[in-house]
Amino acid sequence: MQINDLRSQLTGPVFVPGDPGYDEERATFNLNTPLTPAVVAAAASPGDVQLAVRFAAANGLAVAVRGGGHLQPRAGEGQLLLTLDRMTSVHVDAERAVARVTGSPRWQEVLAAAGPHGLAPMNGSSPTVGVVGYLLGGGVSPVLSRPHGYASDQITSIDVVTADGRLRTATPTDETDLFFALRGSRGNLGVVTAVEFRLLPVRTVYAGGLWFAGERVAEVLPAWRDFAATLPDAATTSVAVQRLPDLPDLPEPLRGAFVVHVRYSYVGPAGEGERLLAPMRALGATVLDTVAEVPYTGSAMIHHDPPLPLPYFDRSLGLRELPDAALAVLTGIAGPRSDCPLTSIEIRALGGALDRAPETPDAVPSRGLPFQLFALGIAGPDAAAPMHGHLAGVITGMTPWAHPRRMVNFVSPEEALTPGELRDVYGAELYDRIVAVKEKHDPDNLFRINHNIVRN
Ligand SMILES: Cc1cc2nc3c(=O)[nH]c(=O)nc-3n(C[C@H](O)[C@H](O)[C@H](O)COP(=O)(O)OP(=O)(O)OC[C@H]3O[C@@H](n4cnc5c(N)ncnc54)[C@H](O)[C@@H]3O)c2cc1C
Structure with a gap:
């Protein structure tokens, strides 16, 4: 598939270097960690994400994902970048005290949706951090974590497009290997398109x-x-x-x-x-x-x-x-x-x-x-x-x-860029368990523009 095929099939826009909008689309929060992809697919739906992942796999491109842009350890030079802003939504079910987010909201959007119901998400210190990037790393709230644990403990369901282009829903009872490994391994296993998590009654x-x-x-x-x-x-x-x-x-x-x-x-x-x-x-x-x-x-x-x-x-x-x-x-x-x-x-x-x-x-x-x-x-x-x-x-x-x-x-862009260092962050036993899930769902390491978890 050529770029023009991707353009014609994707609902959202596609950018290559030099296109108006390319720079805005690849922008990061940390200006010292720019992304320099060959193509940016600005997905407008989970179907767009599936198309872009299949396009990347077929064309030998790795897939980067930019959420809130606070922690991109690699530039993804010459690869494919997925952005999810055009499919972002935040829905709060006040009765169940649950939020479902799609795309790449920042925490301030969840705070704004949950607050009027007297409900609180387990966001971190900065409300401009991306919800999904934060949750996939565990997430420590400067208010609610010592009382209630990691933010990722509140996750009840994760929709993820894996390297084969399939959209899967991981929960405590379905796709359990993904549900285990996604919560803590960041973007190594696929592109997360939606997350559902519990809110807490804190006004x-x-x-x-x-x-x-x-x-x-x-x-x-x-x-x-x-x-x-x-x-x-x-x-x-x-x-x-x-x-x-x-x-x-x-x-x-x-x-x-x-x-x-x-x-x-x-x-x-x-x-x-x-x-x-x-x-x-x-x-x-x-x-x-x-x-x-x-x-x-x-x-x-x-x-x-x-x-x-x-x-x-x-x-x-x-x-x-x-x-x-x-x-x-x-x-x-x-x-x-x-x-x-x-x-x-x-x-x-x-x-x-x-x-x-x-x-x-x-x-x-x-x-x-x-x-x-x-x-x-x-x-x-x-x-x-x-x-x-x-x-x-x-x-x-x-x-x-x-x-x-x-x-x-x-774990900063300066750190853990070699598998050996990253193994130390997780400890050998946990690292090897994540590697096993990674090798099952992403055997060709399509998702490597991150702190990459691979066998070493
Ligand atoms: C000022 C500041 C304050 C912070 N405070 C806290 C804090 O209080 N507690 C805490 O726990 N952390 C905190 N952090 C760290 C922050 O949680 C991480 O940097 C987080 O990964 C940022 O997510 P992001 O979406 O903004 O960044 P991005 O750079 O967009 O993403 C970070 C990683 O997550 C991956 N990713 C993002 N979205 C997806 C997706 N949809 N699917 C698959 N992979 C995805 C990216 O590929 C990348 O590897 C802070 C960071 C900063 C800069």
Whole structure:
């Protein structure tokens, strides 16, 4: 089949380099990870996805999928890119407390549809992240995961077009190998066209941020670690040493500021949330304190992630413990006397329901991981070498306290581009089980423009 055949058969448009619209269609959120496909199939229906997958297979092209565009580890140069924006829909069944999404919605669309019913999806810190890309990596909510587990635990059904062009529905009772492996292995097994997942009855949370002056990092980090250890599962916290950009969407005192940002949320009565937070407030003067009872739909204010596309570099590491020595290393790397140019080095305290086994087995490798570190530097490609150097410095510095597992959603473009590294992220046993499903459903590795899970 030639491109013109694809154009004539697909309901949605097809773009090749040079076509008006090609650049918009391949755009990513991280401007440092551009996609450079030979052809973009902008699917308008599951049938379009099937056609495009069959076209790619017949023409020897690999298939990339762009959802929210936050984490594309490979450019897919010369391959086929599928976009699903034209088939995006969000339907909330308030009676069953379930959402069904098709195509590639961002979390903000689910929040907007579920919120009026007093229902909450288990979205992450940034509402511009893609729903499907996030769910396929497990998904850790800065509010609902310690109480309720991984976002992917709420999935009841996944529609996926596999490499043979068939549209399959994976549930706990049908296509069970796919249902297991899809939840945690990202885009390795096919193109997900629809997902159904449960919503939770949460209208308000006691949540926000305490921003302390960056000069106090050596004092705030150990206090935060001790505070995090006291919290019940209903409360969640993370901490970040940040050199914030001067962006208008940040509250005024934070623009261009050097701060230690303590994030906090509590699902339950505001008074109890306030009582639990008291040890951190007792540290005294903050640059800003936004912790209050807020609608769940506004919980993006906890992290204040950038809402618009930016160029950035990132690295991540799972941590098994945070003794004083580890915090001293971090203070040396990012504290007031360092030359650290990184925008943010955050540590999320995990645990709670994130450590519980799912109802049906899945491919999420990070249960039992106590802390996740994520470091990010906003800078364009010209600054790639120094940024990579500083990010590597963070990882090397914290490696003595590394945990063997990591959260799949934070495995960056810089990491796990070889099967050996990715095997370490999952652990050998789980990795081999995913490989077995991959070899059954995608024997020619059509879906390899991702963190590619293959035998090694
Ligand atoms: C600012 C920021 C904040 C974040 N906060 C959190 C957080 O709080 N919790 C958390 O768990 N993660 C978080 N993440 C990580 C995020 O969840 C992952 O990067 C996620 O994979 C992004 O999905 P996407 O659709 O936006 O990205 P994309 O780059 O479009 O996709 C990511 C991967 O998923 C695959 N994919 C996407 N859609 C499909 C589909 N329909 N079918 C098959 N494969 C598909 C892609 O091929 C790619 O491999 C954050 C990331 C950023 C940049």
